[in-house]
Amino acid sequence: MLIDLRSDTVTKPSPGMIDAMSSARLGDDVYFEDPTVNQLQDRLAKMFGKDKALFFPTGTMANQAAIKLHTQPGEQVICDKYAHIYNYEGGGVSFNSGVSCKLIEGNRGMISSEQVINAINPPDFYHSPLTTLVALENTTNKGGGACWDFEEIKKIKLVCNDKKLGFHLDGARLWNALEEKSETPDQYGQYFDTISVCLSKGLGCPIGSVLVGNNDIMEKAIRTRKMLGGSMRQVGVLAAAGLYALDHHRKRLVDDHQKAKDIGRVLEGLKYVFNVQTVETNIVIFELEKHVDSNYFIENLKSKNILISDMGSGKLRIVTHMDYSEKMHEILLETLVSI
Ligand SMILES: *Cc1c(COP(=O)(O)O)cnc(C)c1O
Numbered sequence: 001m002l003i004d005l006r007s008d009t010v011t012k013p014s015p016g017m018i019d020a021m022s023s024a025r026l027g028d029d030v031y032f033e034d035p036t037v038n039q040l041q042d043r044l045a046k047m048f049g050k051d052k053a054l055f056f057p058t059g060t061m062a063n064q065a066a067i068k069l070h071t072q073p074g075e076q077v078i079c080d081k082y083a084h085i086y087n088y089e090g091g092g093v094s095f096n097s098g099v100s101c102k103l104i105e106g107n108r109g110m111i112s113s114e115q116v117i118n119a120i121n122p123p124d125f126y127h128s129p130l131t132t133l134v135a136l137e138n139t140t141n142k143g144g145g146a147c148w149d150f151e152e153i154k155k156i157k158l159v160c161n162d163k164k165l166g167f168h169l170d171g172a173r174l175w176n177a178l179e180e181k182s183e184t185p186d187q188y189g190q191y192f193d194t195i196s197v198c199l200s201k202g203l204g205c206p207i208g209s210v211l212v213g214n215n216d217i218m219e220k221a222i223r224t225r226k227m228l229g230g231s232m233r234q235v236g237v238l239a240a241a242g243l244y245a246l247d248h249h250r251k252r253l254v255d256d257h258q259k260a261k262d263i264g265r266v267l268e269g270l271k272y273v274f275n276v277q278t279v280e281t282n283i284v285i286f287e288l289e290k291h292v293d294s295n296y297f298i299e300n301l302k303s304k305n306i307l308i309s310d311m312g313s314g315k316l317r318i319v320t321h322m323d324y325s326e327k328m329h330e331i332l333l334e335t336l337v338s339i
Pocket of ligand 1 (some may be wrong): 057058059060061084085137139140141170172173198200201211244
């Protein structure tokens with residue numbers, strides 16, 4: 001039995017999801033004629049209280065499209081130094097949109113409204129790039145699955161309104177934050193101009209992300225998606241997985257969070273572990289004691305059929321998910337204690 005904790009993207013479609021996919025009604029979505037895609041988009045737009053939602057193959061493409069919609073070449077995006085859009089999208093912000101990132105030294109991937117204010121270049125100071133967008137991430141990936149304090153988001157929104165900046169949320173794991181903090185999609189829709197959400201992380205779909213926003217900004221989103229190569233045909237077969245996941249896989253995310261918290265607690269009690277970041281959702285980030293070689297530790301776990309990730313700078317990552325069973329959880333905890 002392989003226990004794969006590298007990411008929550010490793011899940012395979014459940015039998016119920018496969019049934020939903022194989023019985024989906026299909027059409028050509030480039031002609032807007034796929035009823036299942038339309039249903040998924042309508043549902044997400046309503047959930048977030050926005051005019052429109054658009055289906056994308058990946059979260060990266062949804063974020064890249066959003067950044068393109070909010071900016072012009074030469075401009076600048078404010079984000080945390082841990083941001084996925086900066087670290088893990090292949091340099092797409094500069095390649096696709098020709099913009100730079102102003103990186104903020106935040107706390108576990110989260111920044112404050114004061115930091116945003118200080119990072120905005122004065123619009124009349126033509127030597128500096130024009131700041132036009134603030135992009136946040138919830139939960140934070142590199143920040144260890146941390147959830148935002150919604151009050152801080154409200155404050156940043158006020159700054160964006162005042163300075164006429166776009167406000168984008170990379171909500172790849174927003175579903176985890178919503179369940180953990182008992183928040184609603186609608187609440188997020190009220191504050192952000194655009195939100196990307198992944199169906200392929202904790203919700204367990206094989207592929208798929210959705211970008212939501214109002215008509216003013218989303219009108220151009222279809223063209224942007226086309227330019228990025230993301231217009232798809234009978235893609236209802238994937239949208240059906242998304243609809244199924246929204247019905248069946250949201251509430252259970254708290255089980256993943258519980259397991260991650262168990263793992264965090266066990267790691268904290270181990271001699272070879274130097275520290276464990278506070279576990280809020282399904283991501284556990286920890287560091288080993290100086291004298292323990294992290295490569296050796298990872299290889300040792302691998303020899304026991306357990307896979308985890310190396311995040312660099314001595315940080316290791318474990319991510320719990322739908323396909324990580326109770327039985328696997330028992331084996332993992334026993335293994336961590338015994339090695
Ligand atoms: C996974 C992830 C994405 C999107 O990744 P894709 O693999 O392109 O779907 C975006 N942002 C964050 C924070 C993520 O964790």
